Amino acid sequence: MARNAAFAAIAIAALIAVPFVAPHAEYALDVLFLIFLYGAMATAWNLVGGFAGQVSFGHAAFLGIGAYATAIMTQNGISLWISVPVSALLAGAYSLVIGIPAFRLRGPYFSIATIGIGEATRLIARNWSSLTGGVSGLTLSSAPPLLLQYFAALALLVAAVGLAAWIRASRFGYALAAVRQDTDAAETLGVATTVAKTQALFLSACILGVAGSVYALHYLFVSPDSVFGFSTSIALVIMPIIGGLGTVTGPLIGAVIYTFIREQLAATLANVDLLAFGVLLIAIVVFEPRGILGIADRIRRMRKPPAVTVPDG
Amino acid sequence: MSYGLALIYGVLKIINLANAGFLMLGAYVTWWLFTAYHVDPLLAPLVIIPVFFLIGVGLERTLVRRVLGSEPIISLLLLFGVWLVLQNLAYVIWTGDTRSIENSFIESTVKLGGLQLSIPRLYVFAMGVLSLIALQLFLTRTYLGRAIRATAQDRDAARLVGVDVDRVMGIAFGIGIALAGFGGSLLSLLFSFTPDFGRVLSLKSFCIVVLGGLDSIVGVAFGSVALAIAEAFGVRYMPASMQDLISFVVLVVVLVALPKGIVGTLRSLRRG
Numbered sequence: 001m002a003r004n005a006a007f008a009a010i011a012i013a014a015l016i017a018v019p020f021v022a023p024h025a026e027y028a029l030d031v032l033f034l035i036f037l038y039g040a041m042a043t044a045w046n047l048v049g050g051f052a053g054q055v056s057f058g059h060a061a062f063l064g065i066g067a068y069a070t071a072i073m074t075q076n077g078i079s080l081w082i083s084v085p086v087s088a089l090l091a092g093a094y095s096l097v098i099g100i101p102a103f104r105l106r107g108p109y110f111s112i113a114t115i116g117i118g119e120a121t122r123l124i125a126r127n128w129s130s131l132t133g134g135v136s137g138l139t140l141s142s143a144p145p146l147l148l149q150y151f152a153a154l155a156l157l158v159a160a161v162g163l164a165a166w167i168r169a170s171r172f173g174y175a176l177a178a179v180r181q182d183t184d185a186a187e188t189l190g191v192a193t194t195v196a197k198t199q200a201l202f203l204s205a206c207i208l209g210v211a212g213s214v215y216a217l218h219y220l221f222v223s224p225d226s227v228f229g230f231s232t233s234i235a236l237v238i239m240p241i242i243g244g245l246g247t248v249t250g251p252l253i254g255a256v257i258y259t260f261i262r263e264q265l266a267a268t269l270a271n272v273d274l275l276a277f278g279v280l281l282i283a284i285v286v287f288e289p290r291g292i293l294g295i296a297d298r299i300r301r302m303r304k305p306p307a308v309t310v311p312d313g
Numbered sequence: 314m315s316y317g318l319a320l321i322y323g324v325l326k327i328i329n330l331a332n333a334g335f336l337m338l339g340a341y342v343t344w345w346l347f348t349a350y351h352v353d354p355l356l357a358p359l360v361i362i363p364v365f366f367l368i369g370v371g372l373e374r375t376l377v378r379r380v381l382g383s384e385p386i387i388s389l390l391l392l393f394g395v396w397l398v399l400q401n402l403a404y405v406i407w408t409g410d411t412r413s414i415e416n417s418f419i420e421s422t423v424k425l426g427g428l429q430l431s432i433p434r435l436y437v438f439a440m441g442v443l444s445l446i447a448l449q450l451f452l453t454r455t456y457l458g459r460a461i462r463a464t465a466q467d468r469d470a471a472r473l474v475g476v477d478v479d480r481v482m483g484i485a486f487g488i489g490i491a492l493a494g495f496g497g498s499l500l501s502l503l504f505s506f507t508p509d510f511g512r513v514l515s516l517k518s519f520c521i522v523v524l525g526g527l528d529s530i531v532g533v534a535f536g537s538v539a540l541a542i543a544e545a546f547g548v549r550y551m552p553a554s555m556q557d558l559i560s561f562v563v564l565v566v567v568l569v570a571l572p573k574g575i576v577g578t579l580r581s582l583r584r585g
Contacts, residue, residue: 271404278397
């Protein structure tokens, strides 16, 4: 644990130093920014999908609400000090609205309901033109400086990963793990499973709400099909699975791989990136459901066979 | 009325997210046979059903079987991956342009009393009903059909009484995929499509299956009628662009409020 903390501190220090060492490497900074943003989003998804085992295909809804809330408030001249927290809380509030009924469903049924919820949210955003600008979306006029965006995304990532690490080691984290392994058994042992799942979803949604704010301020444009789009929800599912479902570092590794593959392939043919992710997803699910971390674990075990391995992360 | 065909693929009991992909593929194969080889779209199912059946069996053998023992969420994710591959493969091969099949049959109509009815719609509806009947007969009257139902009810018990469970699961999966392809082929007669074609329809089919009750084929027919009525009425009160919203809302409400579906709820009411 102490070693992990020390490693994290060094990594954070290095990432803080990057813009000062290489202030003109704008492309690299942009890619790092995206990795931070995706990493935070994947970590947030993982609280519900990984820790509690409730796979959601509708998480774009929270990102979208955060993005739209920030865009609308910014257009009306409200300071970011107010609009960002409000965005987070709105996304959180929405998670309660949908979480309380949806968590009456279990496993695959919950997953299907979330597809429906995500799509319904997107359609509402498309049609509520007076508020959201309809299909054409909303445009913002000026972005905060890139450096500020970089640090905001980094701070969000550190907060999200810190929260995930803390939850994993806490009583709350154990409750979520119990829900994932056997909801009935957890219930029998006195875990308030629905409360635990709803709390996890609320935290997850708040992080995505802030991620939505960062997104809106970076791209200066939000539209129903981008932030609320199904492809956003897909990305959120894929990253933690690539890295390692239910771990702290897995979603981060997934975000790095996702961002690189996307940056490499997006320039070639449209949709080749999603095709690659589909193949990757199948391969991981079939051969190593614990993702890259699972593969790393296997390699480590091959090197020193008798060691007792404790899943870390 | 055209939603009657949704019951074709609504019979799939396992949560097959790849269904949307095969539905879309069925539509594209029909279109491709028609434009490249001038095959009548009505004959395309003759090719699609056996080929898709074999693909389904192969998919079950190679991928799905490996994850059957693990948590349900793993197979859900696997089939989600398959769907992602199919959809984006279609984008790469056929681009995202909207396609549609046009010939004289598609535009033909028939006057019945005072009503102008579209022949393809009637045809698709009739095929939907026919395949429902055929499937019901197959599942209740043949050995294989009963073996499928037995396996669905209790895999271990089926194995105990001598059912070759592995083979049966492969065949059931193959039939499911073949029906999805058939459904897609029929739908291509009615609608224009893109690689994203199956998603909304697939959600609707889940909605229908849940509405009808997961273990009842007749219930699936009920479910499709109920959803079609809800949509038809909904359109009067809200813009057409919101139409799909109705199915999603119905889906979520039904999943939460009536997890046993209409038929199941009626049954337990009768018993209670």
